[in-house]
Amino acid sequence: MLPVSILLVVGCLIAPLHGVPPIWSQPEQVHVSYPGVHGSMVVTWTTFNETESVVEYNEWGGKLFTLVAKGNATTFVDGGSEKRRLFIHRVTLSGLKPGSAYVYHCGSEAGWSDIFYFTALNESLEWSPRFALFGDMGNENPQSLARLQKETQVGMYDVILHIGDFAYDMDEDNARIGDEFMRQVESIAAYVPYMTCPGNHEYRYNFSNYKNRFSMPGDTEGLWYSWDIGPAHIISFSTEVYFYPEFGKDLISKQYEWLKKDLEEASNPSKRQTRPWIITMGHRPMYCSNADKDDCTMFESIVRRSLEDLFYLYGVDLELWAHEHTYERLWPVYKYKVYNGSAEEPYVNPRAPVHIITGSAGCREKHDGFIPKPRDWSALRSTDYGYTRMQVLNSTHLYLEQVSDDQDRILLPDILTWD
Numbered sequence: 001m002l003p004v005s006i007l008l009v010v011g012c013l014i015a016p017l018h019g020v021p022p023i024w025s026q027p028e029q030v031h032v033s034y035p036g037v038h039g040s041m042v043v044t045w046t047t048f049n050e051t052e053s054v055v056e057y058n059e060w061g062g063k064l065f066t067l068v069a070k071g072n073a074t075t076f077v078d079g080g081s082e083k084r085r086l087f088i089h090r091v092t093l094s095g096l097k098p099g100s101a102y103v104y105h106c107g108s109e110a111g112w113s114d115i116f117y118f119t120a121l122n123e124s125l126e127w128s129p130r131f132a133l134f135g136d137m138g139n140e141n142p143q144s145l146a147r148l149q150k151e152t153q154v155g156m157y158d159v160i161l162h163i164g165d166f167a168y169d170m171d172e173d174n175a176r177i178g179d180e181f182m183r184q185v186e187s188i189a190a191y192v193p194y195m196t197c198p199g200n201h202e203y204r205y206n207f208s209n210y211k212n213r214f215s216m217p218g219d220t221e222g223l224w225y226s227w228d229i230g231p232a233h234i235i236s237f238s239t240e241v242y243f244y245p246e247f248g249k250d251l252i253s254k255q256y257e258w259l260k261k262d263l264e265e266a267s268n269p270s271k272r273q274t275r276p277w278i279i280t281m282g283h284r285p286m287y288c289s290n291a292d293k294d295d296c297t298m299f300e301s302i303v304r305r306s307l308e309d310l311f312y313l314y315g316v317d318l319e320l321w322a323h324e325h326t327y328e329r330l331w332p333v334y335k336y337k338v339y340n341g342s343a344e345e346p347y348v349n350p351r352a353p354v355h356i357i358t359g360s361a362g363c364r365e366k367h368d369g370f371i372p373k374p375r376d377w378s379a380l381r382s383t384d385y386g387y388t389r390m391q392v393l394n395s396t397h398l399y400l401e402q403v404s405d406d407q408d409r410i411l412l413p414d415i416l417t418w419d
Helices: 145-153 172-189 204-213 250-266 269-274 302-313
Strands: 007-010 013-016 028-033 041-047 054-059 067-070 072-077 085-093 101-108 116-119 130-134 159-163 194-197 225-229 232-236 277-281 318-321 327-330 354-358 378-382 386-392 397-404 414-417
Touching: 028 172, 028 194, 041 101, 054 085, 067 085, 072 204, 085 101, 085 204, 130 145, 130 354, 145 172, 159 318, 172 194, 172 204, 194 232, 232 250, 250 269, 250 302, 327 397, 354 386, 378 397
Parallel strands: 130 159, 159 194, 232 277, 277 318, 318 354
Antiparallel strands: 007 013, 028 041, 041 085, 054 067, 054 101, 072 085, 101 116, 130 386, 225 232, 327 354, 327 378, 386 397, 397 414
16 A cells, blocks of 8 residues: 555545655755865755765766765854754865866765766866856746756856846745745756855845855955956955945945955966956946936946946956846946047957946846937947856957847857957
């Protein structure tokens, strides 16, 4: 006789009995990130019971799970009314061979994840890393996710950059929306490093869901950090310190001083000779031509006023933003003045940073609109759902293209060039 504790048979339908608890020790929400240390990768996942933190792995083609790494779990108590407890596990894999593929699963003897794979980052300065970048992706209406899933799993990208605003919102329903979103993006984030910065939709409970769920380099809980990849130096920072002073006004000066020091080091001639590209990513843009009243539409934008001079002084090449649910590429611009390399080739030897706003991955808030007439510094605008592809080709050329998910095509691409 079939045990009634497992199945209930009604006519020809078979359904599980209500009240059977989930397996709280089962790993979920698996994702990987680069800790900024050569030959390393961090695997992060969630359980709802306290368990060991173990990753079993090996190089692709070898016997499965012959290598073992252990880490630890931290308890995350969500700030909602239920005070739900999540156990966030982190294990650092070290001694990885650059460019080699690895197969892994994570968990403990109380439960193991599915099998995933990733490729350890190439450490060569001559490498041409490929990125997908976007912001403002929700668990409802994540329009670009299906395409990103396939492209990631067939190896089109080496890194994902998520430029703020996750899930809409991770804290909702006592952080269950955050759980669901992290399950959804596991299909990309378990395969390539998923690098992040905070957005305004993460602000509740002092950005606690963001700080606890992701594992970024440095010791600022992912608020600001930098790392190197191929010929590029990438700086991630928080625009939100300017808009939520209740979480610490000192964060403004701390981040600014850190940014200044990091940019000084990155722009040092000896460092810049080996890694000439300086790329920043932050959520709220300095500029935009959207038809709303966001900070980037204001002449005295808080973000622009706070950081534009600093980024210009130290020769930042490319500034990546999101927040606006549109795509907009700017001409090289500083203080509202266009500094194209030339009329014929505006992105060859540009004399100011180039800005990309890519916040149209898809969320429940749908699209934002544009003002009818573009500003002089606006080169290309689109309200289509989509995301951006970027490849740092070499020390002088960087390729960008915008994928329109609505039209199933590439919008006008561009190559940023330094001779």
